[in-house]
Amino acid sequence: MSTIYILWLRELKRYSRSRVQMIASLGQPVLYLLALGFGFGPVFARAGNGSYLQFMAPGVVGMSILFMCVFSGISILWDRQFGFLKETLVAPVPRMQIMLGRTLGSATVATFQGILVFIICLAAGLRPHNWMLALPQAFVFMAMVAITFAALGTAFGSVIKDMQGFPIVMNFMVMPMFFLSGALYPLSHLPSVLTVITRLDPLTYGIDGLRGSLTGVWHFSFALDVAVMAFIAAAFLSLGAYFFSKIQI
Amino acid sequence: MIRVENLVKTFGDFTAVRGISFDVQQGEIFAFLGPNGAGKTTTIKMLTTLLKPTSGTIELDGLDPMQKQKEARQRFGIVFQDPSLDNEQTAYENMELHGVLYHVPRKVRAERIENLLKLFELWERRDDYVKQFSGGMKRRLEIARGFLHTPKILFLDEPTLGLDPQSRNQLWTHVKRLNETENTTVFLTTHYMDEADRVAHRIAIVDHGQLIAQGTSAELQERTNSDSLEGAFLALTGDSIRDESASSADNMRQVARMWRR
Numbered sequence A: 001m002s003t004i005y006i007l008w009l010r011e012l013k014r015y016s017r018s019r020v021q022m023i024a025s026l027g028q029p030v031l032y033l034l035a036l037g038f039g040f041g042p043v044f045a046r047a048g049n050g051s052y053l054q055f056m057a058p059g060v061v062g063m064s065i066l067f068m069c070v071f072s073g074i075s076i077l078w079d080r081q082f083g084f085l086k087e088t089l090v091a092p093v094p095r096m097q098i099m100l101g102r103t104l105g106s107a108t109v110a111t112f113q114g115i116l117v118f119i120i121c122l123a124a125g126l127r128p129h130n131w132m133l134a135l136p137q138a139f140v141f142m143a144m145v146a147i148t149f150a151a152l153g154t155a156f157g158s159v160i161k162d163m164q165g166f167p168i169v170m171n172f173m174v175m176p177m178f179f180l181s182g183a184l185y186p187l188s189h190l191p192s193v194l195t196v197i198t199r200l201d202p203l204t205y206g207i208d209g210l211r212g213s214l215t216g217v218w219h220f221s222f223a224l225d226v227a228v229m230a231f232i233a234a235a236f237l238s239l240g241a242y243f244f245s246k247i248q249i
Numbered sequence B: 001m002i003r004v005e006n007l008v009k010t011f012g013d014f015t016a017v018r019g020i021s022f023d024v025q026q027g028e029i030f031a032f033l034g035p036n037g038a039g040k041t042t043t044i045k046m047l048t049t050l051l052k053p054t055s056g057t058i059e060l061d062g063l064d065p066m067q068k069q070k071e072a073r074q075r076f077g078i079v080f081q082d083p084s085l086d087n088e089q090t091a092y093e094n095m096e097l098h099g100v101l102y103h104v105p106r107k108v109r110a111e112r113i114e115n116l117l118k119l120f121e122l123w124e125r126r127d128d129y130v131k132q133f134s135g136g137m138k139r140r141l142e143i144a145r146g147f148l149h150t151p152k153i154l155f156l157d158e159p160t161l162g163l164d165p166q167s168r169n170q171l172w173t174h175v176k177r178l179n180e181t182e183n184t185t186v187f188l189t190t191h192y193m194d195e196a197d198r199v200a201h202r203i204a205i206v207d208h209g210q211l212i213a214q215g216t217s218a219e220l221q222e223r224t225n226s227d228s229l230e231g232a233f234l235a236l237t238g239d240s241i242r243d244e245s246a247s248s249a250d251n252m253r254q255v256a257r258m259w260r261r
């Protein structure tokens, strides 16, 4: 337990000590929110779909969590480069605990980041349909998305050995996962190929959960989203733990 | 305590360790010497579960470190050749983290951290971030950290690299004391022959991944007809400088690996 705790704490310290990074990582969601949210607003409204900002804000919250998780996972690479990773890998504790501490730390930080972005969305005009219900439900989904993708980030960080691998992960895994998740457009009436792909994307269920919680409009349902996310979280945690246990220096 | 037989490690088509065998008894201080690139660090990495051997067997206190990783890790402590500190945390936090990972009870931990940081003259700087430390201070912190728990086997990979004479002296005095009072087995590498001569009970010399001689300092000197360990070392390993061309080849290999993936 203390192993998990001390590594969890390390992630939190790292986050809270670098204000610059905290602010920098808010830049992207804000840009999406302003440029796309207000930019596509008129078209979206004319198509009879209501407020685009309302629609895409949950997607932006999900995005910020996803990216934060992947960046945290990639910090394994920095720890490898600066040598600290060795120190944890030779310690007489199960690597599983080290992986869990790191991953839960990333997830906590990412959830916090998601909450910050959520607050920014509120300032930009997002209005939850029912505060009492929306907040706890949205929090559940934020945490689930965070844990799922923090675990995936750990898996990536364990497998790739140097920074050159990072763009591959970003361009071929993370960006597609974001763009194919329905974060930016509705999932109904898509071409059938895209429908299949979006349903295979784990982020889809997290975004739908967030959107459903906050705006009351679900593509799937609360139960389905929770079930799928829980399953994927478990799968990715196992995957992350497996790859982490195989790291060689 | 440490038993190695026919240990081999290859990286791609390069063989870094080619069939090394040796035995280290409990309570022995064993120096593992060799020119740059001889395969010392690679051997230590295999002994400490960081690398999987290509072939050969290892026993640490009767355990195979690849089969019983956690049990093996409980038996050793290590000071790495390369940096392994967390730069974004303070000196004290680094020590604390290590203490937690190695299950040093809280009270003992606080006490030992204070003693060790004082011993290596870092106590005043305990709340500074490691990234603000000089190279030698970082090195001292790594060593202080290595002594925080008391393992059965201590691996020291060029521990004195970049240290001033005072700190070196502290280090070896401490190592000898641990060896005498706790019967700690010590496996060390260094490029300073006088240090090996001073502390090691037995010395092995490796070159190009092969073990070419082992024995006490006196035995090695006698075998080579030299009057110092340094002389014996040079006689055994020749006096040409080892080209580290491997590093550029490494880079090429890494790029190649990227493309293959």
Ligand SMILES: Nc1ncnc2c1ncn2[C@@H]1O[C@H](COP(=O)(O)OP(=O)(O)OP(=O)(O)O)[C@@H](O)[C@H]1O
Residues within 6 Å of the ligand: A249, B011, B014, B016, B034, B035, B036, B037, B038, B039, B040, B041, B042, B043, B081, B246, B247, B250
């Ligand atoms: N991960 C790796 N990939 C490819 N080659 C490697 C790797 N690690 C080490 N080598 C090569 O293995 C050889 C032995 O390296 P090692 O670090 O064990 O040497 P060493 O004896 O510790 O030398 P030094 O005194 O310089 O520390 C070197 O030629 C090195 O380039």
Ligand SMILES: [Mg+2]
Residues within 6 Å of the ligand: B040, B041, B042, B081, B157
């Ligand atoms: Mg070395």
